[in-house]
Amino acid sequence: MNGGKGVGPSKRGVAQRVKAVRPLIVFHGDADHTVHPSNGARLMEPYQQGQPKDTERNRATTGRRYTREKISSAGGVDAEYWLIHGAGHAWSGGGTDGSYTDPKGPDASAEMLRFFLAHPLPR
Structure with missing residues (x-):
């Protein structure tokens, strides 16, 4: 939570080996x-894996x-940061x-709704 203090290289590398499976x-x-x-930023690592980013x-x-x-990860799973x-x-x-x-926004609730409606999980 404090920016990686006390996290060894073995734990940092785990995120890089995890496959992106959900939006x-x-x-x-x-x-x-x-x-x-x-x-x-660390949560995004499994999605990046050399994939291009669209930055706004x-x-x-x-x-x-x-x-x-x-x-968009190699497996077609999308992520936004x-x-x-x-x-x-x-x-x-x-x-x-x-x-x-923080009322100054952006409106996280509205953006989450937009994102998950566009990325429904298969049943």
Whole structure:
């Protein structure tokens, strides 16, 4: 959770050997001091495996800026990684009356709904 301190090379290599089998969407604030942003990036490793990334940088003047990487793994399993600039340890796009919410967005709930509706698991 603290950015890899105390994690040996054998544990780091595990993520690289894991096969991407389910769609994945990750949201992480780059100012999160509770869970280091490297944890979110590490979740993406099984999907990358030399695959090209489609990177989008939001330059909006309202709300939080973000960088979104979209990856299709070799097995055709998609993943998205949202790095939200300036966001801490909070739910992105959450209401102003909630605790641990960041109403400045992007709206993580709406993006997760879009993503999982586009990537249903087979029954």
